[in-house]
Amino acid sequence: MTTVGSTTTARTASQAFPAGFVWGAATAAYQIEGAAHEDGRGPSIWDTFARRPGAVAGGDTGDVACDHYHRWREDIALMASLGLGAYRFSVSWPRVQPDGSGPVNPRGLDFYDRLVDGLLEAGITPYVTLYHWDLPQALEDAGGWTVRDTAYRFAEYAGVVHDRLADRADTWTTINEPWVASFLGYGAGVHAPGRTSADDAFRAAHHLMLAHGLAARRLREAGAERISLTLNLAPVLCPADAPGEADLAAVELVDSLLNRQFLDAALRGSYPDAVLERARRLGHVRDGDLAVIAQPIDSLGINYYNPTYVRAAPGAPENPAFPGSAGVAFPSVDLPTTAMGWPIAPDGLTELLLRLHRDHPGVPLVVTENGAAFDDVPGPDGRVADPARIGYLEGHLRAAHAALAAGVDLRGYLVWSLLDNFEWAEGYGKRFGIVYVDYADQRRLPKDSARWYAGVIARNGLEA
Numbered sequence: 001m002t003t004v005g006s007t008t009t010a011r012t013a014s015q016a017f018p019a020g021f022v023w024g025a026a027t028a029a030y031q032i033e034g035a036a037h038e039d040g041r042g043p044s045i046w047d048t049f050a051r052r053p054g055a056v057a058g059g060d061t062g063d064v065a066c067d068h069y070h071r072w073r074e075d076i077a078l079m080a081s082l083g084l085g086a087y088r089f090s091v092s093w094p095r096v097q098p099d100g101s102g103p104v105n106p107r108g109l110d111f112y113d114r115l116v117d118g119l120l121e122a123g124i125t126p127y128v129t130l131y132h133w134d135l136p137q138a139l140e141d142a143g144g145w146t147v148r149d150t151a152y153r154f155a156e157y158a159g160v161v162h163d164r165l166a167d168r169a170d171t172w173t174t175i176n177e178p179w180v181a182s183f184l185g186y187g188a189g190v191h192a193p194g195r196t197s198a199d200d201a202f203r204a205a206h207h208l209m210l211a212h213g214l215a216a217r218r219l220r221e222a223g224a225e226r227i228s229l230t231l232n233l234a235p236v237l238c239p240a241d242a243p244g245e246a247d248l249a250a251v252e253l254v255d256s257l258l259n260r261q262f263l264d265a266a267l268r269g270s271y272p273d274a275v276l277e278r279a280r281r282l283g284h285v286r287d288g289d290l291a292v293i294a295q296p297i298d299s300l301g302i303n304y305y306n307p308t309y310v311r312a313a314p315g316a317p318e319n320p321a322f323p324g325s326a327g328v329a330f331p332s333v334d335l336p337t338t339a340m341g342w343p344i345a346p347d348g349l350t351e352l353l354l355r356l357h358r359d360h361p362g363v364p365l366v367v368t369e370n371g372a373a374f375d376d377v378p379g380p381d382g383r384v385a386d387p388a389r390i391g392y393l394e395g396h397l398r399a400a401h402a403a404l405a406a407g408v409d410l411r412g413y414l415v416w417s418l419l420d421n422f423e424w425a426e427g428y429g430k431r432f433g434i435v436y437v438d439y440a441d442q443r444r445l446p447k448d449s450a451r452w453y454a455g456v457i458a459r460n461g462l463e464a
């Protein structure tokens with residue numbers, strides 16, 4: 001304890017979050033719903049990709065997942081028992097428009113109607129994500145995100161969903177993580193649709209951002225007042241003591257591709273040089289596009305898991321997720337890691353939030369995803385002790401609090417994820433949930449981290 005004058009200042013500052021801070025959890029349609037062939041749902045690129053031999057660990061698919069399509073009432077009750085203020089979920093485009101355009105499937109929309117009504121009855125605010133990677137396969141067959149037309153189809157789909165739910169849901173995210181959908185889906189090929197072309201990755205990234213702008217404009221015209229975009233962002237760091245010119249160039253390139261390509265477009269209507277060079281060659285960026293992309297948004301969603309570490313490494317092969325990265329290494333660092341092998345670096349969240357506060361002042365921020373996979377095993381009593389996840393979450397909430405204390409306009413935090421679920425190319429083997437899912441019988445078992453998180457929500461912060 002330190003004493004200043006007659007006042008004794010507590011050594012550990014209070015970890016109370018602002019009044020009205022939003023506490024929630026996040027999921028996505030393809031990862032939890034299942035019912036992949038039910039009630040008129042059409043195939044998505046993930047239904048197709050998951051069937052490609054070797055694409056997904058264990059040959060797992062989202063056919064059943066957490067069977068949330070049928071168990072949504074139970075899952076809402078679970079959310080309410082934790083005291084969640086908000087629940088971030090995505091709408092499955094191929095459930096709403098099986099071919100991605102044209103006729104609407106009423107039973108598809110009905111599911112989200114029921115879900116939103118159930119959330120509101122439980123006092124939980126719906127945070128609706130319109131696109132979380134499950135492009136209707138019919139649109140991919142016509143070129144997918146590499147063709148401009150898909151952006152216009154997305155805006156139409158966004159209008160259909162908004163017009164159905166806007167009387168009850170008012171918080172909208174257009175696109176989840178355009179970098180992943182484009183550079184892992186069309187560049188590295190490790191996500192759906194599994195294409196491997198750098199040019200296609202840049203085309204897809206631009207058309208996803210154009211889709212964001214067109215949809216944001218369509219929602220704004222319909223009266224929406226809480227429109228956002230969610231980006232996976234990370235500080236790009238060089239772990240060397242004295243980075244050289246080549247190291248700094250590597251940081252600049254990866255930061256341009258991962259962060260600035262999307263931040264600058266959405267918030268400034270510009271692209272960094274690394275992207276402009278490709279755009280000049282490909283000709284896919286048209287006059288006026290960036291003005292559409294920079295449609296005003298009411299908040300920015302941030303998915304943060306860990307920093308990205310890079311250094312110059314002459315002779316290193318190009319990482320296909322980062323075109324032009326020949327001579328750049330992505331080294332491991334001496335930090336504890338999660339079951340995904342991702343380093344645990346909570347300070348990176350503070351650094352990222354401060355950067356956004358500095359570079360894009362006036363944009364309210366929401367952490368729309370933060371969480372960790374660990375190898376959770378239920379005990380004989382059904383308890384799931386996950387101290388490592390509690391440690392990860394606590395560390396990142398302290399990091400978020402440090403940003404708040406520095407003046408960052410952070411409005412909320414949504415943990416990834418409510419439930420263990422289909423972890424894309426990793427399948428069901430990687431568990432991110434604060435609630436364990438036993439896929440053999442679909443039982444939900446709240447982990448210790450769920451009870452811990454409920455306490456954080458109840459006291460609106462961490463214990464000092």
Ligand SMILES: OC[C@@H]1[C@@H](O)[C@H](O)[C@@H](O)c2[nH]c(CCc3ccccc3)c[n+]21
Pocket residue numbers: 028031176177180232303305369416423424432
């Ligand atoms: O990997 C955990 C979660 C996914 O389950 C979410 O659907 C997705 O929004 C999401 N994004 C990130 C960070 C970016 C990333 C995604 C996938 C693979 C590598 C990095 C982590 N996560």
